Every structure is written in C-alpha cells, then in structure tokens.
Amino acid sequence: xxxxxNLNPEQLAAVTLPHxxxxxxxxxxxxxTRVLTTRIAxxxxxxxxxxxxxxxxxxxNKAAKEMxxxxxxxxxxxxxxxxxxxxxxLANRLLRAHFRDAGLPQTFQILxxxxxxxxxxxxxxxxxxxxxxxxxxxxxxxxNGLKDQGLRADKIDAPDPWxxxxxxxxxxxxxxxxREGVVDFAELLLRSYELLLNNAPLREHYQSRFKxxxxxxxxxxxxxxxxxxxxxxGAQAAIFAVGDDDQSIYAFRGAxxxxxADFERDFQVAKVIRLEQNYRSHGxxxxxxxxxxxxxxxxxxxxxxxxxHAGEAxxxxxxASDFEEASFIVDEVKALQREGVALSDIALLxxxxxxxxxxxxxxxxxxxxxxxxxxxxxxxxxxxKHALAYLRLIGNPDDDGALLRVINFPARGIGARSLEQLQDxxxxxxxSLWQAxxxxxxxxxxxxxxxxxxxxxxxxxSACADLPLPEQVEHMxxxxxxxxxxxxxxxxxxxxxxxxxxxNAAAGFVLEAEPETEMLSLSPNSLPRGERDADSxxxxxxxxxxxxxLAHASLEAGEHQAIAGAxxxxxxxxxxxxxxxxxxxxxxxxxxxLFPHENSNRxxxxxxxxxxxxxxxxxxxxxxxxxxxxxxxxLHGQLRYGIASRFLEELPPQLLKRINRAVPVFAVQPAFNPxxxxxxxxxxxxxxxxxxxxxxxxxxxxxxxxxxxxxxxxFNDAGVKWLALEYAKLExx
DNA sequence: TTCCAACTGTTTTTT
DNA sequence: ACAGTTGGAA
Numbered sequence: 001x002x003x004x005x006n007l008n009p010e011q012l013a014a015v016t017l018p019h020x021x022x023x024x025x026x027x028x029x030x031x032x033t034r035v036l037t038t039r040i041a042x043x044x045x046x047x048x049x050x051x052x053x054x055x056x057x058x059x060x061n062k063a064a065k066e067m068x069x070x071x072x073x074x075x076x077x078x079x080x081x082x083x084x085x086x087x088x089x090l091a092n093r094l095l096r097a098h099f100r101d102a103g104l105p106q107t108f109q110i111l112x113x114x115x116x117x118x119x120x121x122x123x124x125x126x127x128x129x130x131x132x133x134x135x136x137x138x139x140x141x142x143x144n145g146l147k148d149q150g151l152r153a154d155k156i157d158a159p160d161p162w163x164x165x166x167x168x169x170x171x172x173x174x175x176x177x178x179r180e181g182v183v184d185f186a187e188l189l190l191r192s193y194e195l196l197l198n199n200a201p202l203r204e205h206y207q208s209r210f211k212x213x214x215x216x217x218x219x220x221x222x223x224x225x226x227x228x229x230x231x232x233x234g235a236q237a238a239i240f241a242v243g244d245d246d247q248s249i250y251a252f253r254g255a256x257x258x259x260x261a262d263f264e265r266d267f268q269v270a271k272v273i274r275l276e277q278n279y280r281s282h283g284x285x286x287x288x289x290x291x292x293x294x295x296x297x298x299x300x301x302x303x304x305x306x307x308x309h310a311g312e313a314x315x316x317x318x319x320a321s322d323f324e325e326a327s328f329i330v331d332e333v334k335a336l337q338r339e340g341v342a343l344s345d346i347a348l349l350x351x352x353x354x355x356x357x358x359x360x361x362x363x364x365x366x367x368x369x370x371x372x373x374x375x376x377x378x379x380x381x382x383x384x385k386h387a388l389a390y391l392r393l394i395g396n397p398d399d400d401g402a403l404l405r406v407i408n409f410p411a412r413g414i415g416a417r418s419l420e421q422l423q424d425x426x427x428x429x430x431x432s433l434w435q436a437x438x439x440x441x442x443x444x445x446x447x448x449x450x451x452x453x454x455x456x457x458x459x460x461x462s463a464c465a466d467l468p469l470p471e472q473v474e475h476m477x478x479x480x481x482x483x484x485x486x487x488x489x490x491x492x493x494x495x496x497x498x499x500x501x502x503x504n505a506a507a508g509f510v511l512e513a514e515p516e517t518e519m520l521s522l523s524p525n526s527l528p529r530g531e532r533d534a535d536s537x538x539x540x541x542x543x544x545x546x547x548x549x550l551a552h553a554s555l556e557a558g559e560h561q562a563i564a565g566a567x568x569x570x571x572x573x574x575x576x577x578x579x580x581x582x583x584x585x586x587x588x589x590x591x592x593x594l595f596p597h598e599n600s601n602r603x604x605x606x607x608x609x610x611x612x613x614x615x616x617x618x619x620x621x622x623x624x625x626x627x628x629x630x631x632x633x634x635l636h637g638q639l640r641y642g643i644a645s646r647f648l649e650e651l652p653p654q655l656l657k658r659i660n661r662a663v664p665v666f667a668v669q670p671a672f673n674p675x676x677x678x679x680x681x682x683x684x685x686x687x688x689x690x691x692x693x694x695x696x697x698x699x700x701x702x703x704x705x706x707x708x709x710x711x712x713x714x715f716n717d718a719g720v721k722w723l724a725l726e727y728a729k730l731e732x733x
Numbered sequence: 734t735t736c737c738a739a740c741t742g743t744t745t746t747t748t
Numbered sequence: 749a750c751a752g753t754t755g756g757a758a
Contacts, residue, residue: 594744
C-alpha cells in the first residue's frame with residue numbers, strides 16, 4: 001500500500017503499532033515528522049480512528065501546519081475541526097469553548113511575554129513594591145516557572161521572607177489578571193488543566209473522545225504539559241510520543257527530559273522504538289555529531305547512521321577577529337554560490353543573536369542577500385501593539401494593560417497626573433481603570449480629555465458591533481487617530497504599511513469552526529440559548545470573532561514574518577534552526593564562553609544542554625559543514641580574547657580539515673569601506689567636502705531623501721556631525 | 734507634555 | 749556597542 005512505501009522497518013513498526021502507548025526515539029533527520037503523519041493516516045485508513053478522536057500536539061505553529069499539510073496530501077480528509085495544534089493553541093481552544101466553567105470572560109485576552117512583563121511592572125507600582133528588590137523580570141520567571149510546574153501561589157513552600165513576598169506577588173498578579181480578564185501563556189495551560197481536573201463531566205467527555213493522542217518533540221514538554229496529557233488520556237487512550245532526548249534544548253524554559261522516562265513507566269510502554277537511520281547528512285557529519293554527543297552522561301542512548309558515503313571533511317577555520325571570521329564566511333558563501341548552491345540552502349548559525357550584527361555588516365557590504373530569522377516579529381511592533389490594544393478595549397474595556405497603552409496614544413492630553421488619579425480610584429474601590437474613569441465622569445470632576453477618550457472607545461465599540469472583522473480594524477485605525485498620528489510622523493511610512501497589513505491579516509483570518517458548541521450545554525451554569533435576545537447574540541458573535549483574532553495575534557506572532565521572498569542566505573540562532581536542514585551550514589563563534597555560553601555553567605546540567613545545542617547545529621547540515629572561531633571579538637564594546645571551544649576538541653580530528661584563506665589576513669578590509677557610494681542626494685560616501693564653519697571633512701554616512709536628507713561628515717577639526725543638506729552649505733572639494 | 738541626557742543590562746525562545 | 753528605559757529639565 002502506498003502509505004507504507006519507502007518506510008524502513010523501524011519506521012514501519014512505529015507507524016503500524018497496535019493501540020497502545022508508545023515512545024519513538026527519533027534521531028535528527030530520521031524521518032520523525034513522516035512517521036508521525038503516516039501514523040495518523042494509518043489510524044484513519046484502517047478505521048481505528050475517526051478524525052474526531054485524534055489529538056495531535058506540537059510546540060510550534062510551523063510544525064502543526066506542516067503536519068496538516070502532509071496529512072491532507074496523504075488522505076482526502078477534512079482537517080477542519082481536527083484537534084491538531086500547539087499546546088497553547090489547543091488549550092486556548094478548550095478555554096474558549098468552556099470559558100464559563102473555566103471562570104473566564106468570553107472575550108478573555110492572551111498576554112504575550114512583553115504584555116505580561118508590563119502587567120507585572122504595573123502591579124508592583126500599584127502595590128508600592130520596590131522593583132529593585134523584586135525585579136519584574138525575576139518575578140516573571142518565578143511565576144512562569146511555578147505555573148509550568150502546575151503550582152499556584154498557595155501551593156508553594158516559602159522558607160524565607162523574600163520568597164514569601166514573591167509568593168504574595170504571584171497571588172496578587174493572578175488576581176489582577178482575573179480582574180482584567182487576561183491570561184498569560186502559562187496560564188492557558190494551567191487553567192485548562194484545572195478545568196479538566198475539577199470538572200468531571202467535561203473531563204470524561206474529552207477522555208472518551210480522544211482515543212489517540214500524538215505528541216511531537218516530547219523531550220520539550222514541561223511538567224505541566226505532561227500532567228495535562230496524562231489527564232487528557234483516559235483509560236482507552238493511547239499516547240504516541242515522538243522525541244529525541246539529544247535534541248532537548250529548552251530546559252531553560254522548563255522542558256523536562258525526565259518526562260520521557262516517566263512516560264515509559266506511567267504508560268507501561270512495552271518497548272521503545274529507535275529511529276537511528278539518518279537520511280539527511282553525509283557520514284562525516286553524522287560521525288562528528290555522534291562523537292560529540294557521546295560526551296553527555298545523561299542520555300537514553302542512540303547512535304545515528306547513514307548508508308550514504310562519508311562525504312567532505314568538516315572544515316574548521318580560525319580567524320584573528322570576528323571581522324575576519326565574517327569576511328571568511330562571505331568568501332565561502334560566494335564560492336558555494338559559484339558551485340550553484342542556492343543561498344536559501346545555506347545557513348549561518350550562531351549561539352546568540354548579538355553575533356548577527358558583524359555578519360550582517362559583512363554580507364551587506366558584499367551585496368549578498370540574506371534573511372535574519374527571529375528578529376522583531378510583526379505582532380510585536382509598536383504600532384501593531386497599539387492597534388491591538390484598541391481592539392482589546394473594544395472587546396473588553398476592563399483590560400487595564402490595553403487601556404494604559406493607548407489612553408494617551410496618540411497624545412490627547414492625559415498626563416501622568418490624571419492617570420494617577422484614575423489609578424487611585426481604581427485601587428481604592430478595586431475596580432478597573434475604565435470603571436474608575438466612568439465613575440469620575442459621573443462625579444463631574446473628570447477632565448474633558450478623559451471624557452473624549454471614553455467617548456471614543458464607546459463609539460468605536462458601537463460602530464464595530466455591526467461590522468465584519470476587517471472593517472472593525474479599519475474603522476478603529478481611522479477613528480482612533482493612529483493613522484493620523486503616523487501620517488504626521490516623519491518616518492511613519494513603514495508603520496502605516498504595517499497597520500494596513502493588519503487589516504489584511506484580519507481579512508485573511510477565518511474564525512475556526514467551533515466543533516465544541518454542543519459542549520456548552522454540558523456546563524450546568526451556562527446560559528440557555530432562550531435567554532439571549534437577538535442583540536446580545538449578535539454582540540457575542542462580534543466579540544468572539546474579535547477575541548479569536550486577538551488570540552491568534554498573540555499565539556501566532558511569528559507566522560507573519562515568514563514571507564517567502566527572493567533567494568537569500570539564512571541567518572539564525574541554533575535554537576531557531578531546530579527542525580530545519582540545509583545543504584551547507586556555517587556554525588560560527590565556537591569559542592569558550594560563547595559556545596558553550598559562559599552563563600550555562602551556572603545552571604545545573606547547563607554544559608550538557610550546550611552540547612546538545614551543538615549537536616543540533618551539526619545535524620542541520622546535509623553536505624558541507626564549516627565551523628569557525630575567532631581569537632578576538634568585540635563584546636559589549638570591549639575587545640575579548642577567546643580560545644577555541646571545547647566542543648571542537650570533542651570532534652574526532654580525522655574528520656576535520658583546518659583551512660586557511662587564499663587571501664592574506666592583512667588584506668582584509670576593516671569594517672569601514674571607503675569606496676565611494678552614491679547617496680540619494682547626489683553626494684557620495686567618502687567624498688571630501690568643506691563647510692564654512694567646520695572646515696574640511698569627509699562624508700562617512702547618509703540618510704533620508706529630499707528635504708530630510710542628511711549626511712554625516714567627519715571633520716578634520718570639528719569632529720563628526722550630522723548635517724541637513726537643506727540648510728548646511730556644503731561645498732565639494 | 735516633550736525632549737534629551739544619563740543610566741542599565743545585555744543566552745538561548747515559543748507560545 | 750548599543751538599544752531601551754528612566755529621570756530631570758524645559
């Protein structure tokens with residue numbers, strides 16, 4: 001049968017396992033996703049499962065999407081209504097369907113990390129807590145760490161006064177969120193876990209429904225996610241878990257590899273299936289990866305092999321500086337291009353984002369197109385955050401975080417003083433800022449600017465009630481003053497474009513079919529349909545569509561950046577590269593302190609995680625792997641001397657080839673390239689000029705065009721200055 | 734309210 | 749080095 005064609009014996013065994021819980025230890029490049037999707041197809045095709053009894057969970061939206069795409073290619077099934085998604089996405093779905101039972105408002109909103117941090121800062125302020133003694137970031141880590149373990153504030157041991165205070169703040173934060181109708185990422189999971197735990201009819205309903213639970217990247221699950229899965233799996237359910245302990249690189253955010261061993265025990269896994277044949281890399285690359293990872297003590301044990309030949313040696317380059325490292329990589333990339341390798345099939349991997357700058361600079365000067373992954377995401381942009389805050393207020397005016405973001409943006413004369421008054425009222429009466437504003441209006445003491453703001457939100461709210469989603473967004477943008485504000489701002493064009501893109505995103509967003517509407521009647525305290533009049537039904541529809549769109553914005557923040565464009569070199573951190581593969585891979589910055597990172601030895605088993613990270617990096621390469629390190633590097637504005645990473649020494653020397661450049665080191669150009677370059681204004685970089693007041697100098701940079709054009713001039717005596725070409729009388733010399 | 738200078742904290746990151 | 753934030757002055 002075509003479904004099973006080209007599967008190796010282990011893959012076939014995994015795909016056709018009987019109905020029992022199973023653990024598949026799938027090495028890098030061993031066809032993990034293929035096994036997972038073929039297993040689903042197998043279950044459906046043999047009649048063991050209907051699409052409604054399947055529950056498949058991944059970590060990233062990308063992986064979930066990939067699974068659905070492959071599945072529809074294999075089987076003619078309707079994936080709508082199937083429970084396939086990320087942990088957070090599925091938890092969100094559960095909570096939306098049972099918001100009453102979960103104790104949430106229907107329009108509850110999701111806080112991303114930045115929103116959460118903002119909420120915590122606000123909390124500390126209202127409680128008058130010293131944020132130097134209790135840093136918001138630390139509090140955030142404290143709370144999320146505990147939630148990831150399934151622990152509420154009242155369930156923790158606080159042996160010392162400091163921890164007791166943190167515990168108090170945790171409780172206060174949860175109260176604040178509840179009051180405002182918002183949940184953070186960890187709360188999505190914890191809340192849905194508690195929902196199932198405390199609501200027996202609901203739990204039993206889902207337990208009897210989901211007979212087949214499939215989990216991708218199982219090594220990345222945290223304690224709570226595992227508990228969640230255990231709760232969801234009823235007596236007749238089988239969990240099909242796929243993972244690779246050697247690729248566990250998220251311990252720092254709570255991932256617990258120990259879940260794999262617990263799973264074997266808790267679910268009486270009869271035998272673990274190992275997928276060890278690699279279909280991706282040449283032999284030398286695999287041998288290097290295997291040799292490296294053997295240095296880790298805590299492993300389940302696994303050795304990748306390939307029937308492919310050894311291939312090229314792994315290239316190792318020692319650079320005098322980070323600049324030289326970058327220029328070496330540029331040369332190598334050009335050579336690969338000449339060999340006919342597409343730029344999109346070449347990856348430049350680094351340990352930390354800060355390293356990309358030097359590389360980008362060199363690539364830019366060499367005119368090599370490149371794309372950096374993991375930069376600022378679409379939904380993280382300031383203007384988008386502002387727009388979303390208005391939308392959130394339309395859905396739920398009690399959302400203090402959203403209100404604070406836009407109450408004076410664009411500026412409408414509500415300063416710190418009036419805000420403080422509002423916050424006082426809110427604190428004293430335990431109400432939201434929105435309610436405080438209304439109370440103040442009633443008492444007749446509010447400034448007119450506050451009336452303008454509440455009036456604006458009210459009018460947006462009523463205007464949007466009758467509009468389809470994209471027009472709600474459009475209306476909000478036009479009437480909130482956001483568009484007008486960015487039209488005035490001189491560099492606001494990009495922002496306006498992004499705001500327009502938000503309308504497109506809304507137009508492209510289709511409300512997911514609610515397969516669980518019938519479940520609403522299960523909850524005893526849900527409102528019977530008869531009690532809702534037509535108006536409130538319509539209202540509920542518009543708010544829930546909006547709420548779903550906003551949830552989508554929080555949960556899939558990264559998806560919008562993936563615009564497939566022209567052929568470009570791929571730059572990303574090693575973390576971001578997991579799951580991807582390339583013809584050629586460069587791993588740079590292989591220095592002690594950088595990779596492994598110096599902070600890693602502070603954490604327990606930190607070094608082993610760094611080694612797994614290096615293992616992930618190596619196994620991304622299909623054919624050519626180049627590793628480089630630099631003797632000196634600029635770090636935090638200081639020159640640092642480095643030595644080669646211990647990981648280099650853990651690679652078998654016979655697999656390595658030290659290479660030297662054809663170009664002598666002294667020929668390497670420094671960062672500044674003095675070659676003349678035309679600016680938009682007709683002046684060019686490197687041009688000698690003179691100025692009536694500052695004397696002679698050289699143009700070293702330029703920006704803007706037309707009336708805004710400016711050039712940066714390095715004067716012999718007067719130093720470096722930016723000059724507006726419209727005013728400064730520059731003379732060519 | 735707005736602007737600029739001083740200060741700070743810089744591992745990885747998805748949701 | 750550098751970006752983001754905060755505090756004080758205008």
